[in-house]
Amino acid sequence: MSATTLPLLLCLLSAVTVALANFAVKRGGDVLSARMVLSITSALCVLPFAFFVPFPEAALWPAIAMAIGAHWVYQFFMIRALHRGDLSLVFPVMRGLAPLATAIIAVFALQEMPTLLGWAGLALATLALIVFALPAGKSLDQASLDRVALMWAGLTALGIGLYSVTDAYGVRLAENRFTFIVWLFMLDWLGTTAVTVWTRRGELFKRLRPQLIGGAVGGVSSVISYGAALLAFSMTDAATVTAMRETSVVFGAILGAVFLKEGFGPRRIVAACVLAAGLLLLETSL
Template sequence: MSPLVMLTVLIAALLHASWNFLIKQEQDKHISMTAVVLGHVPFGLAAFIFSPLPQIESLPYVVIGALLHTGYQLFLLYSYRIGDLSQVYPLARGVAPLVVTGVSVAFLGVTLGRMAMVSIVIICTGIMSLVLVRRSNGLRNHRAAILSIVTGGFIAAYSLMDGMGARVAETSLGFYGSLSLLNTLFFTSVMHLIRPGVVKDVFCNHHRLAVAGGGASFSAYALVIWAFTIAPIPMVTALRETSIVFALLLGVIVLKERLDLVKVVATLATIVGAGLMRFNF
């Protein structure tokens, strides 16, 4: 992986953690997530000014990717309603490299060396130990852990789908612009059913959150999709998950979430595993 791609993915990691922090900080998670998703719209439309339209062959990837992003956003929303940022975010992001690697080996012809397998074991150890994390009140939070793992499955699925789709589309920005607009349509439709009035509330009262959160979210993943077209998807996915460092710091320092030894060890293990993984493809 070239230094430019590495720097780009690390910037995306910081942006990922930042918009997750904004969502967790808001009291009403339905409003904050809806604001972030709606905030994609101006950036998605602007993408067509600076990028050509994706190839028609990429349309199935756009549709399936938009559905997967919607599932991810819904599960992340409910994870944040019951869990700490410094638990939910590392666990959700830590699952993704494992699934991406497994699918890549089983179906995409990727061969792993011994050190790569060691890195996977390290990440697994970190993820499983996060199930033991306690909430701020000292109680265990297994529900948040389960929801976070499912969220990680969605991250892995859309990462693979989007990486392959952007290559077929022959334009990473045009591909993600199309996907983000369709994702917004899907997500706001679901929100209209489960929380009527939320979309209107965001339009009327939460412009700043939409612009800040939506801009960070769109920019972060646009950079990642570009990296997917340059470097192997598992490598980019693993490096992107260093965002858990930023999420842990934001959760503990700004949100005053509980910091215990389990969180520290689990997060460090996931970081080390992700770091080792990117040298093994």
């Protein structure tokens, strides 16, 4: 297997599983409680590996702390987006705008500059997102709700860009990249769990019970997805990984339309395909 093929396959695996993880969280109804189950499941999945990887060196802890903070910011925005909007709307927007956010942040933080063709791919993807997000045949109240959902989805994209860059930095800094991966998952659950316990106090177990299966499926999918992405981060540019990973928008929109009965339609089918094409154009340019 060539040096370029392995990162590509890792990113495609990450794309499918991240769409599945978000679908599992959205389908449960209470997104925050489902996300708590997902995060705890992810930590439990990697816990056995903590005994086999080196303990993080002192220089790595600040990078782990920055990455975890970025993940908490992303999770807050993502939970709000999934609460406010359909999966087939907010998922393509928040994941599709992420490569643009990642590329801009990486220019300053990692000195990774996309080519002219790469920026063209980002522009194409952004245009497709605008078309995808336009409300069709909805009331003014519903259109207003869509704008709020889109605002949170856009902020989620910024969060994805932030954690993509901090994670790329951390996994490259680590003497053993698996150490960074394991300890990121081991500590990431703390923020979501604390918020869930506080906001769902008095009815925590009632809220959690319906989310156990979906959250567990999402947790396993999340470990596979982001573990694959982190490995790819250590092999190629951050914007490349994010662009390929965000082809998950097509999978997420299809899952929302088929299983959650959310509107899709010909316009969104075309826009999702154009979006994927723009992201692939970015990937081939880097």
